[in-house]
Amino acid sequence: MRQLTIVSGKGGTGKTTITAAFAALAKNHVMADGDVDAADLHLILTPHIKREEEFYGGRAPSLDKDKCNECGICMEVCRFEAIHDFAIDPISCEGCGLCMHACPQEAIKMEEKFSGHWFISDTRFGPMVHARLGIAEENSGKLVTLVRQQARLIAEEENKDLIIIDGPPGIGCPVIASITGVNLVLAVTEPTLSGIHDLERVLGVAHHFNVPAMVCINKCDINPENARKIRDYCQDRNIEVVGEIPYDPVVTRAMVEGQTVVEYGSNVITDIVKRMWERIKAKLQDGLKE
Numbered sequence: 001m002r003q004l005t006i007v008s009g010k011g012g013t014g015k016t017t018i019t020a021a022f023a024a025l026a027k028n029h030v031m032a033d034g035d036v037d038a039a040d041l042h043l044i045l046t047p048h049i050k051r052e053e054e055f056y057g058g059r060a061p062s063l064d065k066d067k068c069n070e071c072g073i074c075m076e077v078c079r080f081e082a083i084h085d086f087a088i089d090p091i092s093c094e095g096c097g098l099c100m101h102a103c104p105q106e107a108i109k110m111e112e113k114f115s116g117h118w119f120i121s122d123t124r125f126g127p128m129v130h131a132r133l134g135i136a137e138e139n140s141g142k143l144v145t146l147v148r149q150q151a152r153l154i155a156e157e158e159n160k161d162l163i164i165i166d167g168p169p170g171i172g173c174p175v176i177a178s179i180t181g182v183n184l185v186l187a188v189t190e191p192t193l194s195g196i197h198d199l200e201r202v203l204g205v206a207h208h209f210n211v212p213a214m215v216c217i218n219k220c221d222i223n224p225e226n227a228r229k230i231r232d233y234c235q236d237r238n239i240e241v242v243g244e245i246p247y248d249p250v251v252t253r254a255m256v257e258g259q260t261v262v263e264y265g266s267n268v269i270t271d272i273v274k275r276m277w278e279r280i281k282a283k284l285q286d287g288l289k290e
Contacts, residue, residue, distance in 0.1 A: 057142050129151040
């Protein structure tokens with residue numbers, strides 16, 4: 001079984017668009033949307049949900065009024081000022097648990113906190129595991145790990161030989177959870193100053209975890225000089241630039257129609273993405289079925 005994660009150092013580079021296109025081109029695979037904080041792969045793949053489960057991603061304090069003698073110690077020790085009039089404000093609370101340890105009456109206990117849902121679905125390209133994290137909820141890295149675990153279980157049960165993961169942007173915990181242990185990372189960037197900076201950071205994360213990486217430059221023609229800088233940077237580090245995609249409104253038109261760019265029709269972008277997929281598939285080839 002092989003695993004490919006598509007990442008980007010910043011949001012808006014076209015990562016999910018490319019992931020959806022790969023979903024249309026790949027064979028015998030499972031999709032996993034690891035961008036649980038702002039999932040959007042479902043907007044293109046329109047999944048039919050088969051299974052829905054709750055996700056508990058942390059702990060929150062619960063106050064037992066019967067045990068509380070209103071000594072005020074919990075309010076004194078809470079640096080987040082989350083306890084007022086002997087009631088806990090869930091918005092201000094950071095879930096550190098200090099109030100529980102400080103309470104002499106043992107009136108506060110930490111309970112599992114409901115944080116969102118995860119789903120197993122069918123799509124026109126095969127099975128997909130995805131999730132929806134609640135607004136302002138934490139532990140998205142834990143949820144990404146859960147999504148990947150479920151995708152792997154499906155791949156094992158259905159004899160799939162590839163998992164394609166739509167990773168989150170950035171370099172934080174969710175990104176680490178989406179790339180550790182995979183066979184290849186595709187970093188999607190754009191030729192802007194922020195795009196270059198964030199590409200360097202996400203490639204650094206992949207290198208730290210010893211995960212091979214390839215690079216795709218999206219909208220490569222909006223700044224040829226910056227695109228050249230990205231090529232030079234990758235060449236100096238022996239990282240293959242597997243594809244360069246020019247800006248084209250056809251990508252937006254395909255999304256509006258709820259289609260991947262390769263489904264939308266024959267165009268320059270489709271040809272580039274198909275060639276890019278063939279090169280990535282060759283990198284992953286051992287163990288893949290046609």
